[in-house]
Amino acid sequence: MSNTATTGPRQDNRRLQLLDAAARLFRAHGYHATSMRDIARAVGMLPGSIYYHFPSKDELLLTVYEEGVRRIAERVDAAVQAQRQPQQRLQAACIAHLEMLLDQSDYAQVVLRVVPDNTGPSQRRLIALRDQYEVRFKQLVAELELPPEVDRHYFRLLLLGALNWAQTWYRPGGDPPRIIAMELLRALYGGENQT
Amino acid sequence: MSNTATTGPRQDNRRLQLLDAAARLFRAHGYHATSMRDIARAVGMLPGSIYYHFPSKDELLLTVYEEGVRRIAERVDAAVQAQRQPQQRLQAACIAHLEMLLDQSDYAQVVLRVVPDNTGPSQRRLIALRDQYEVRFKQLVAELELPPEVDRHYFRLLLLGALNWAQTWYRPGGDPPRIIAMELLRALYGGENQT
DNA sequence: GCTTTAACCAAACGGCCGTTTGTTTTTCTA
DNA sequence: TAGAAAAACAAACGGCCGTTTGGTTAAAGC
Numbered sequence: 365m366s367n368t369a370t371t372g373p374r375q376d377n378r379r380l381q382l383l384d385a386a387a388r389l390f391r392a393h394g395y396h397a398t399s400m401r402d403i404a405r406a407v408g409m410l411p412g413s414i415y416y417h418f419p420s421k422d423e424l425l426l427t428v429y430e431e432g433v434r435r436i437a438e439r440v441d442a443a444v445q446a447q448r449q450p451q452q453r454l455q456a457a458c459i460a461h462l463e464m465l466l467d468q469s470d471y472a473q474v475v476l477r478v479v480p481d482n483t484g485p486s487q488r489r490l491i492a493l494r495d496q497y498e499v500r501f502k503q504l505v506a507e508l509e510l511p512p513e514v515d516r517h518y519f520r521l522l523l524l525g526a527l528n529w530a531q532t533w534y535r536p537g538g539d540p541p542r543i544i545a546m547e548l549l550r551a552l553y554g555g556e557n558q559t
Numbered sequence: 560m561s562n563t564a565t566t567g568p569r570q571d572n573r574r575l576q577l578l579d580a581a582a583r584l585f586r587a588h589g590y591h592a593t594s595m596r597d598i599a600r601a602v603g604m605l606p607g608s609i610y611y612h613f614p615s616k617d618e619l620l621l622t623v624y625e626e627g628v629r630r631i632a633e634r635v636d637a638a639v640q641a642q643r644q645p646q647q648r649l650q651a652a653c654i655a656h657l658e659m660l661l662d663q664s665d666y667a668q669v670v671l672r673v674v675p676d677n678t679g680p681s682q683r684r685l686i687a688l689r690d691q692y693e694v695r696f697k698q699l700v701a702e703l704e705l706p707p708e709v710d711r712h713y714f715r716l717l718l719l720g721a722l723n724w725a726q727t728w729y730r731p732g733g734d735p736p737r738i739i740a741m742e743l744l745r746a747l748y749g750g751e752n753q754t
Numbered sequence: 755g756c757t758t759t760a761a762c763c764a765a766a767c768g769g770c771c772g773t774t775t776g777t778t779t780t781t782c783t784a
Numbered sequence: 785t786a787g788a789a790a791a792a793c794a795a796a797c798g799g800c801c802g803t804t805t806g807g808t809t810a811a812a813g814c
Contacts, residue, residue, distance in 0.1 A: 378791080393677045396591035400772060412774075413792050421772065477674070479727070482588045511749050518742040521728065522721040529720030532674070547713040554706050554749055573761080595802060607804075608762050616802065 379417045381407045387428045387470035395425055395478050422484030429478075432471035433493045436464045440500060450507040455549055457504055462527055462541040466534045476528050498524065523552065574612045576602045582623045582665035590620055590673050617679030624673075627666035628688045631659045635695060645702035650744055652699055657722055657736040661729045671723050693719065718747065 385406035389398040400421055404411040418424040443460035447453040464472040475497075480490035498520075505520045526548050530541075539547070580601035584593040595616055599606040613619040638655035642648040659667040670692075675685035693715075700715045721743050725736075734742070 394589075394591060394674070396589065397677055399770075401770080410793055410795095411772085412794080412796095415773070416791060479589070479672070482592055514746050514749060515742050518739070519746040521725070522717075522743050522746045525721035525724030526717040527720070528727075529724050530716070532723075533716065544713070547710050548717050551709050551714040551717045552747060554709060594800075596800080605763055605765095606802085607764080607766095610803070611761060 378407060378409065382409075382414060382417055382424075383428060383431065384470070386424050387432070387474055390425065390428060391470045391473045391477055395483050420484075422486055425474075425478070425483060426486045426489060428471055428474050429490050429493055432469065432473075432475040433497050435469050436461065436472040436475065437497050437500070439464055439468075444500070444504065450504070450509065454501075454504045454508060455546065457501065458523070458527060458545040458549060459542050462530060462545045465528065465531055466541045466544075467536075473531065476531060523548075526552075573602060573604065577604075577609060577612055577619075578623060578626065579665070581619050582627070582669055585620065585623060586665045586668045586672055590678050615679075617681055620669075620673070620678060621681045621684060623666055623669050624685050624688055627664065627668070627670040628692050630664050631656065631667040631670065632692050632695070634659055634663075639695070639699065645699070645704065649696075649699045649703060650741065652696065653718070653722060653740040653744060654737050657725060657740045660723070660726055661736045661739075662731075668726065671726060718743075721747075 382403065386398075386403050389402055389406065393402075400414055401411045403424075404414055414424070418427065440457050440460045443456040444453050447456045465476060475494060480487045480494075483490065501520050501524055505516050505523075508516075508519075510516065510519060527545070530544060530548075534541075534544070577598065581593075581598050584597055584601065588597075595609055596606045598619075599609055609619070613622065635652050635655045638651040639648050642651045660671060670689060675682045675689075678685070696715050696719055700711050700718075703711075703714075705711065705714060722740070725739060725743075729736075729739070
């Protein structure tokens with residue numbers, strides 16, 4: 365009963381397993397089509413046991429979402445910081461973004477696949493998380509040299525839309541995400557100022 | 560008002576009401592989050608009565624999907640045929656596409672909002688319907704003059720992705736769909752060969 | 755007028771849903 | 785090694801799900 369802080373909590377491994385399974389299933393089938401029983405079965409657990417780790421299904425989605433944003437942001441930031449020229453910085457960001465979105469992370473894919481409409485009480489926080497991530501692209505586009513007629517707001521929406529929509533037509537076996545990102549950028553720039 | 564054929568079955572009015580309600584609810588809440596009871600309540604009907612008009616929920620979605628593709632294709636085709644120059648033909652298609660997608664038709668919005676993954680036995684037909692519609696844009700892009708470095712395949716995916724993704728950020732009260740389409744195209748062309 | 759039939763009602767079917775409750779097992783510390 | 789805390793089990797709760805079945809109503813056709 366002593367108030368010692370030396371005692372760390374147990375490793376809590378299954379919590380991570382739960383998050384992994386939830387991310388995978390949410391990505392594959394969507395939020396509503398995935399049941400708590402599905403998630404429990406995927407980690408070899410009884411449905412009720414999930415509620416020791418998460419208070420609700422909604423909160424489970426929120427945690428996956430947060431982790432997804434964290435992972436894709438981390439990866440994109442690292443890619444951007446390795447470049448100097450604005451054009452190459454944006455290209456690096458697009459490549460990293462697309463790799464996470466198409467190949468790497470179930471978590472990141474949930475962020476864009478699961479539409480935060482009527483998914484529960486935390487839908488506003490989901491949207492806020494997504495917006496917070498996209499601020500990076502706002503800054504990258506602001507650095508860029510563009511013709512004066514081009515509205516940077518719509519330039520960003522054009523680029524992000526094209527990248528995110530790739531999730532709907534991408535199939536493994538075709539061009540890898542890196543090539544796709546570069547081809548989309550080339551189509552966008554019209555082949556003018558290419559590296 | 561003698562436009563009614565004197566013979567034939569009864570007018571079967573509620574079937575259209577059902578489709579309208581289903582389209583509206585599928586668009587707003589998604590397929591899985593919309594129950595047959597929700598749809599029945601929206602038209603003032605008991606849940607079981609829907610099965611007189613449609614054999615299953617899956618078939619109901621398929622019918623909405625088909626009607627959505629039909630409506631958006633009809634509208635886009637009309638807009639394209641009113642133009643001669645390839646660039647203006649594509650622009651007209653984009654405007655019509657976006658207007659249907661953002662403002663006009665619940666049916667058309669279902670086609671792009673409801674991801675046809677694990678929605679039931681007819682998911683392949685849903686994808687086929689969507690592909691069949693997008694063939695139009697393939698042709699429009701083929702007519703277009705483009706720099707030789709630009710891959711027309713990715714040019715089309717870039718454009719359609721940007722347009723379709725607008726569904727996730729569009730809010731009524733901002734720029735109308737027509738302006739959005741033109742701004743996106745301007746960002747895509749880089750302000751070069753504008754009308 | 756009688757029959758047919760389109761259209762819907764009324765009521766239930768089994769099943770899965772998210773979640774709760776009480777108990778048991780495991781694990782780590784004191 | 786005793787005991788507390790963490791983690792999972794076992795079993796149910798009420799409720800909603802898509803769908804089925806059989807009966808009722810009212811318009812249409814002969």
